[in-house]
Amino acid sequence: MRNCFSFLRERLSIRSESGITRRLYSIFQSYGWTTENFRRNLESLADLLEELEAPATFPVTASAVARHPALFGRLQKRNMEFAVHGYRHIDYSRLPREKSLALLTRSREVFRRYGLCDSGFRYPFLRKPALGAGLLESCGFLWDSSEVVSWPLQRPEALENKHWNDYLQILGTYDPEELKPGNCLPRLKGRMVEIPVSMPDDDILFERLKLPDRLIRAIWEQILTAACLQGVSLVIQFHPERWPLFKQLLRHLIRRAREGREAWICNLSQMSEWWRRRSFCTWKTEYRGAGLNRVVVNGPAGLALLGSMGMQPETVETSSRRDGLTVTCRTRLKPVIGVSPQSSESLFSFLGEEGWAWERTETPEGYPVVIRHPGALTPEDKRRLLSRIRALKAPLLKVQLWPAPHRYALAVSGDIDGIDFWDYMGRFYGS
Ligand SMILES: [Zn+2]
Structure with a gap:
């Protein structure tokens, strides 16, 4: 019980007095005594996702799944993917590792029992345990989406100090990277x-800053434009309990992102699977004589070469029998990086994530460069390696970040801490 009160006191301490009143009011409004409010929000959200043929991901506490399994089972068939959001909505950064391990294992069991996908995870409050490295992996999760990137936000003119301070305070609790x-x-x-x-996210824009709709829309349009220019993965967060507030905005954003097929709109499992398969695609070169190299790339469907690689390939083909590409090009040297087999997995996966073409070789002949690095790569090793590769004069093949023809990836996510007031209160009962 003492833990419960200290937790409550801390959550309230990051809000101003008016913020606390607003938050309590909004909790009662959002959850209600029965499931009715929240169920209606989720089903209306599913209607929109179906209408726009847009998948989305909703991390949900396992205790809420256990209380309402039929609802989640129904929604899973309607473009909604669920991911584990802890057993209850508590701060895992304060639990001993063994306790976390037991709760996460129990959470996956609940998801599996009710036929929900249990491969993804997001920590409650986006707070990762400082010593939690390997914890999720040892539980069998395939992806996590708990680290925070903060997009630069100009302080809107005429915004009251207390609202701006509210925003800075909550942002600080996420320990974001700029x-x-x-x-x-x-x-x-x-x-x-x-x-x-x-x-x-919606909590900051609607609740902390209390911005007018036109300003929130303008902020999101700027973020979409920047995400497209930079080719990043944009994972946005809208909590379903605020569905009536962001319904029109979400429809607009998804349509806008679809224009020109610039965004790949996917859920977090699809994004994680794409990233893994793209990072581990394999390259095999074969010299055909007269300066002609044939390169077979085994990778996911949608893989495409980056435009500027210091040469123009003669042919780039996809096959109906297998995913990946076959490329032919006339280059004096093989258009791939040679990697010594004594190198570490860390080097292989780094080159893969960067998208460079590489293959294992025992001999340096025919390659523009051969790299050997037996140990794990440090950030400094990575920086040096990238500048060494970029300084090469020879043509090198490289794949694009996202499935063709898309320039960036957009995933809509929304945490579900509970469905009714009783789920919400569950967080105060500890584990
Ligand atoms: Zn949450």
């Missing part, structure tokens, strides 16, 4: 894929 080149993309972590979630 948006930089390369940090708004999925990343391999062991066998898992970490997919960062973007801020600001």
